[in-house]
Amino acid sequence: MKFVALVSGGKDSCFNVMHCQRNGHTLAALANLHPPFDFESHEMDSFMYQTVGHSVLPLYEECFGVPMYRAEIKGKSLETGLDYRDTEDDETEDLYALLKAVITDHPDIEAVSVGAILSTYQRTRVENVCARLGLTALAYLWWRDQAELFNEMIDSGVKAIMIKVAGAGLTAEKHLGKSLVEVQPDLLKLNRMFGSHICGEGGEYETLVLDCPSFTKAKLVLEKTETVKEANGDVAFLKVWAHTTPKAEEESDDEQVEIKVPELLEPDFELLFENGACDGVDTGVDAQTSEEVVVSLPIPAVCIQKNKNSVSISNITAPYEESIDAEVSALFAKLHGLMEGHAGTKDPYQIIFVTLVLRDMAQFVSANAAYKRFFSVNQSPNPPARACISALLPNGCQAMLSATVSTIENAARAGLHVQGRSYWAPANIGPYSQAISVRDMIYLAGQIPLIPAAMRIYNENGARGQAALALQNIQRVREAVCEGSEFAYLIGYGGDKAAMKAAVDVGSQAMKGCFGVQVEGLPAGARVEYVAAGFNVKYADAEDAAGSSGTVSTKVIMFCEDSTAAVRSRLQKLDSRMATVYVAASTIARQTLDDECGFEVVFVRRIWDGNTERGCGVVAYV
Secondary structure, eight states: OOEEOOSSHHHHHHHHHHHHHHTTTTTEHHHHEOOOOOOOSSOOSSSSOTTGGGGGGGGGGHTSSOEEEEEEEEOOOOOOSOOOOOTTTBBBHHHHHHHHHHHOOOOOOOEEEEEOOHHHHHHHHHHHHHHTOOOOEEEEETOOOOHHHHHHHHHHHHHHEEEEEETOOOOOOOOOTOOOOHHHHHHHHHHHHOOOTTOOSSSSEEEEEEOOTTTTTTEEEEEEEEEEOOOTTOOOOEEEEEEEEOOOOOHHHHHHOOOOOOOOOOHHHHHHHHHHOOOTTTTOOOGGGGGOOOOOOOOOEEEEESSEEEEEEEEOOOOOOOOOHHHHHHHHHHHHHHHHHHHOOOOOGGGEEEEEEEEEEHHHHHHHHHOOOOOOTTTOOOEEEEEEEEEOTTTTTTTEEEEEEEEGGGEEEEEEEOBBSSSSSSSSSSSSEEEEETTTTEEEEEEOOTTTTTEEETTTTTHHHHHHHHHHHHHHHHHSSTOOEEEEEEEEEEEHHHHHHHHHHHTTSSSOOOOOOSSSBBBGSSSEEEEEEEEOOOHHHHHHHTSSSSSSOOOEEEEEEEHHHOOOOHHHHHSSSSEEEEEEEHHHHSSSOOOOOOOOEESEEEEEOSSOSEEEEEEOOO
């Protein structure tokens, strides 16, 4: 894709440009927001933009060899929450106007480079603007280990100096004007002593890049600098004057360094398929291609289940429509009415998790369009987490919908909705969040084996390779929401029998009791998908500090049985408040479910507990 790079002059924005190019994207333009021309200082307070050193940014046009678009920062930091809604006169709207001007001149630009590493505040605002303009955010530094990243910048030929200090242990006399190599030992030491951010993500310092491999035409040469200290003495920055000097051809050739890219799988996940009975050469062909399920499936009644924080509204079906778009729209209309009657709300953003079951995964795009209309990103930045599969459905049904709705105030609902490409975990391929947390529970969206940086399915190493990457993806999301969290449950979906078994084999190494189900199809042609929830231990810690029990109050149990009758009996003994039951085709053939089944039902082809096929797999809240 052709992309425009948001550049501040700092190391992060320039290094991300290098990674965009490393991933095959083409730089077409630069964009920069700066203080008003009549602004007296060389720096202004901004929650969003680095402004120190802005006076030399016009020279970057010569350095990169592409046009630079600049605009004044006219807005203020009005919407200061981590998530962003469109807000008139907010400084984020200046970015929207600037990028709109860029793509007007360059309609072939499809993406935006942003150097965010850990700032959710910055990432969510850039992603909001990108969504409104139909652009893809490229954020290859996101969630990277800062010590590794800083070292990679040096090794990759990023020549930058420190031009602002604002953190404990950093001083004007010792650090301003110093190179990355010169300040690296002190930054590592301060990180060990105080936990400060090595890459400056806490605002500890700012940098100015004088040269890097992406500067193909010229580099900056400093003419003079002037140190400015603020009144409190803790903050100081450099006023900078510079000019460019052309790069000789041989100098550019010398800079053709190989930028280090993180390994796709972390060592622990690499071992997940290396140590097992790896099916890396399997074809994925399974009896599913010729086997047909001939039993008639019952249409389960809508089921309402309640616990203290949420209501589950399950098994929603609608009369057959000619198009899947119309049928999914009808499902959501029905859900809307049920929410008002049983959860006391019409707000779609009180929904925390959705399961959408399609008869045919080929209908995914059309179904997704109808789904998206129900959740407008501009209304709220965090739509519910979601799992979407193709599974067995009763005759006359193209889709079935189940939703979990929070019954507590919005303030207790937080989301992770990353839409940019990175090396971290896949961006959304639909209108859903990677995770929604409500009190002690983290509801995780289904994760398939998408390579995050490229957003394509990982096909190396067969089903076990796909399982390893999908598990890494969902575990990274869970850890991003709450470091040290644990799985409450973990289910492996397989698009064929071998993939189902691989999903259980790999998943059981992350959570004991993980079971697998064979479905008819998964998004993007994946063979494996994991669906899970996690326990938010931070909530328990906060409760403990407030004088409460300090323990996770929700209990989740996973188990398998051979009949729906056995499931009912066990749920009664557990006094389960809410349950999802996966019912295998073989069980349906033996024992038809009652219409009033009393739990969420998903009809699947097979269920595997790690040793044998079973009739039912259950996730129960007790």
